[in-house]
Amino acid sequence: MMMILGMFVFSLPTLAYQELQRQTDWKHPGNSIVGGRDQSQFTGKGDDIITLNGWIAPELTGSIYSLDALRFMADTGKAWILIQGTGRILGNFVITNMSEGKTHLAKNGDPERIDFSITLKRVDESVPDMLSKLGDVSSIKAMLSLDGLMHGF
Numbered sequence: 001m002m003m004i005l006g007m008f009v010f011s012l013p014t015l016a017y018q019e020l021q022r023q024t025d026w027k028h029p030g031n032s033i034v035g036g037r038d039q040s041q042f043t044g045k046g047d048d049i050i051t052l053n054g055w056i057a058p059e060l061t062g063s064i065y066s067l068d069a070l071r072f073m074a075d076t077g078k079a080w081i082l083i084q085g086t087g088r089i090l091g092n093f094v095i096t097n098m099s100e101g102k103t104h105l106a107k108n109g110d111p112e113r114i115d116f117s118i119t120l121k122r123v124d125e126s127v128p129d130m131l132s133k134l135g136d137v138s139s140i141k142a143m144l145s146l147d148g149l150m151h152g153f
Helices: 064-076 127-132 137-144
Strands: 003-005 008-010 017-027 044-056 080-084 089-105 111-122
Touching (some): 008 064, 044 089, 064 089, 089 127
Antiparallel strands (some): 003 080, 017 044, 044 111, 080 089, 089 111
């Protein structure tokens, strides 16, 4: 298992990505100063975007139905918890974009290779805040033994 988004498991039999890119922004708008350098002010967190790129070969590895399942999840508009295979909780994410390219087509039109890209956008403030909505964070950490996983949050 590489990662879980909600109940969807990214793995070799389903959909294994070959590249994960993460871009996190923080907002620092500028104010013009007469005769001086613009001054900036930190106004908060910006977007946190994860892009998963990869390919599947339905005859060998991966399933074309996995892309359908992710499209169904995106159609709901809901946020899904994203957890790495190591157990690290990344937060709640929505699926904002999916693309796929089918190549090496068979006589019946079935692709032998499908390249895909999936874009996820974080919609929560922080992992502890997200978990606190479920109840007392310390009891959740103890229950799930997340002490090591919560490091850095």
